[in-house]
Amino acid sequence: MPARWPHQVGRIPLRAGSFQERAEAVRLAGVLEGGGTAVVGPAGGVRAGGVLTGLGGVGKTQLAADYARSAWSGGELDVLVWITAASAEAVAAGFAQAGTEVLGAEREGAAEAFLAWLEPKAEERPCRWLVVLDDVGDPDDLRGGWPPQSPHGRTLVTTRRRDAALSGGGRRLVEVGVFTADEALAYLTEALAARDRHEPEGELRALAADLGHLPLALSQAAAYLIDAGISVTDYRALLADRTRPLADTALAVLPDDQTHAVSAAWALSIERADALHPVGLAAPMLRLAAFLDANGIPETVLTSTPARAHLAPTRALPAPKRSRRWWARLMRSTAATTATEPVSAVTEADAVAALRVLHRLGLITHDPETPHQAVRVHQLLQRAVRDTLDPIPHASAAADALLAVWPDIETDIALAQALRANTTALSGHALDLLHRPVAHPVLSKAGNSLGFSGQAAAARDHFQHLVESATNHLGPDHPDTFDARSDLAYWQWQARDLVGAVAAYEELLADQLRVLGPDHPDTLNTRGSLALSRGAAGDVVGAVAAHEELLADQLRVHGPDHPYTRIALLNLATGRAQARDVAGAVAAYGELLADQLRVLGPDHPDTLNTRGIFLFWRAQDGDAAGAVTAYEELLADQLRVLGPDHPDTLDTRNVLAFWRGWAGDAAGAAAAFEELRADQLRVLGPDHPDTLDSRDGLAMWRGRAGDVEGAVTAYEELLADQLRVLGPDHPDTLYTRNELAAWREELEDTDDE
Incomplete structure (x- = not known):
């Protein structure tokens, strides 16, 4: 015998404790009520099916149950059918049960009869129905079993799937995500308060973040806190213990009729x-x-x-x-x-x-x-x-x-x-594994990437941590530990801790001499880095002497054409430049360039780089026009070999713009710096040292071209960024502060005239 209306088939899951009203519920109601996303057919007002999709544990079933319960209790429905649709067999059985109860049909053919009955018929009394298909595992399970579109009926599906087949036929997908931070806080607060538990808001927010704001995880965590009687702080420590499986943070008996712990959901x-x-x-x-x-x-x-x-x-x-x-x-x-x-x-x-x-x-x-x-x-x-x-x-x-x-x-x-x-993230999960059997090179790659992006202090901190990790996992005398210490010293230097860098290189050199010996390539390379850092710290005479001794040893150990020998010659030239020995620097760079042209060829990146440095020091004799021509030729070769976005190409454009200005074309220099800044922002980012450096050139040549107000504005903007990125005591920040004061004075003098 057919059932009398209103009639419910199947059991709606119980409302979860501390259920949260969510934005997804509003979107779902809009889909099912035709609010902006309904499929409007010739008859008008035809309601589309709604499909709630999302990761297991985000609360799709609870949202569907809340909608169904509200529609039922609000008198909006004549027939409500809830089917747990985990398989094709379960879907067929659910529709068969509906056909048996609602129509009084025989079990055989009851599913087909019920779906046919849902079709709207003009001559029959309309039935306001809602069919919920919960936890659909495969769209194929609904093949031939989708309820029809009807001006009086609604279909709601929950699933973890996102297949295109789910959104066909006018059905709309409603993505369900995790709780917002505020929803997660409200959930934990209410769930614990119901058992007279009150925890600091900061700890609850931190726990919610630890759990990724996943509703299922929050529910099980709250239950654990209540049943185990531990604090949020202790639970977070339990959760952070990577030696303990995630399953150990859930109770054997789960809350809210849940059937799976988070770890198995x-x-x-x-x-x-x-x-x-x-x-x-x-x-x-x-x-x-x-x-x-x-x-x-x-x-x-x-x-x-x-x-x-x-x-x-x-x-x-x-x-x-x-x-x-x-x-x-x-x-x-x-x-x-x-x-x-x-x-x-x-x-x-x-x-x-x-x-x-x-x-x-x-x-x-x-x-x-x-x-x-x-x-x-x-x-x-x-x-x-x-x-x-x-x-x-x-x-x-x-x-x-x-x-x-x-x-x-x-x-x-x-x-x-x-x-x-x-x-x-990988280091956080498996840092010890990345030191088996040696330190994985991705660790140093990440640190150097930080530094060369302009974050020298962050790179220093990265390598400090890496030195500690390598020492713990590989031992203090392992070559990878030495490499990490070398990188740490370098980024100490770049972060302007020159005294610390010199001390770090000295300590590293002593250990390498003891473990590797005086002629090992790493020992020799550390000697070069130590000499450079000493020169940067002010001991330019001692640095040049150290470079000369190292070059002799590299020639003895590796011969004249070895890359390490060329590096030693490059360092000697740099040391002479630090000592302001222009003639000596030009001679050394010229010798290095000749060797690179012979061994590497004219288009090798190292050769092109040395050409740029050699031209810079050769131009110190005051031939600005000649420098412009030489740098234009170098830039053409770098564009051909390296491309427009290579850092060396961008650096040459920076130097060329300066020499244009010194050659008398201030407006051309300012224009060149404008173009360069745009490319550096795109390639290097706004906080990269090279980007900040070119902005200094832009400000200066704007002023020298007659735009004093533009120079003041540019220096003010640059100073604000340098204070944020470099800090108030960095030499570049102090230099910009002085330049800004000078150009402001120039602007005042101009205004007085």
Whole structure:
């Protein structure tokens, strides 16, 4: 016998404790009520289906249940059907149950009868219905089973999937993300207050951030805090303990009718992803991403040659059916299944396809429109994956992948920042592994990238940490520890701690002499760095003598054409320049240039660089016009060989602009600096030392060209940025302050006239 209306089929999940009203609920209501996103048909007012999609644990089911409960209790519905739609069989059974209860149909054919009954019919009394299909695992499970569009009916689907098939036929996707910071704070505050627990707001916000604002994780954390009777501080320490699996931070009995702890909430999605084409690549791709930056991984890292080589041995054909326990085996194993196919090369297209599969299953967000942060993964999903792995091969592969795409010359600021952020994340997860058996070069690459981007103090701090780590993991006398100490000394020097740099080089040299001996290349190179730092610190006479002694030893050990010998000659020339011995510097640079032309050829970057330095010192005799011509020729060669965005090319443009000004063309110099600044902002960024330096040239030549007010404005803007970036006591900041005062005085004199 048909049921009388109103009638409910299936059970709506209980409302979670401390349920939060969210913006997604408003968007969902707009979709289902036709508010701006409804599909309007010929009859008008036809309601589209709404699809709530998002990562497991973000609260999709609770949002759907809240909507259904509100519509039901508000008298908006005659028939409400809630189906837990985890499989095609479950969907069919749910519709059959609805057909049996609502229509009084026989079980056989009841599902088809119910779907047909939902079709709007002009001659029948309209039925206001809502069908909720919760936790759809595969769009194919709904093939032939989508409720029809109707002016009186609504369909709501929750799923972790993002397949295009879900949004066809007028259905609208509503992305559900994690809580906002304020929603997460409100949830924790209310959940704990319900048990008379009150914790400092700062600690609660920090805990919410630790958990990535994931609703499921917040719920289980609150329950743990209440049942275990521990403080938020202690729970955060428990969570931060990387020797303890994430599963240990959840209770055996979960709150709010939850069936899975956070650590296992994504198991089925990963299993399904790994079974899709390209078979067997999704899970290993997720393992690799688990060691990188949750907030954005460049796509090129995950499609690089090392990444694809890491994926290749894991290709497999999954067995057709698996238990939930396969999650652990899937994540731990190097071969995902026992039914394997011959290993084949993984192409770049395969790797991208694996990312798209993970995106479709809601396990990552893959946005090719933001290539340097194309892949995002929730931090707790990363933790859950890492908990089940032997981390060594994955951490090593991630480091290799980062290094493979890291350009030798950084001309893309966003890419360099993303690579540094991913290296920081990788170090946080597996720093000790990156020192087995030696220090991975990506660690020093990240530090030097920081420094050469203009962040000398940050680079110094990076290498201080790296020295400590290398000492702990490799020992104080390991070559990689020595290398880290050398880098630390260099960035101390660049951060203007000249005394500290000299002391650091002296200590390093003493240890290298003891361990490596006097003729080891690293020992000899440290002698050169020590001499340079001494010269920068003011001991120019001692520095030149040290360079001369080192050059003699390099000639003895390596011969005249070895790169280390040429470096020693370059350092000698630099030492003479520090001592203001212009004739000596020109002679040394000229000798070095002749050797490079003979050994390396005229187009080698080192030859071109030495040409620029040689021209600078040769121009000190006052031939500004000749310097302009020579630098124009050099610039033409650098543009041809290195390209317009190479730092050496940009540096030559900077020097050429200065010499144009000194040759009498102040307006041309100012114009050249304007063009250079635009390119430096694009390539190097606003805070790079070279960008700040060219801005000084722009300000000066504006003033010398007669635009005194423009010079004052430019110096004021430059001083503000130098105070922010370099600090008040940096020599460049002090120089700009003096120049600004002089040009302000010039402006006042002009106004008086």
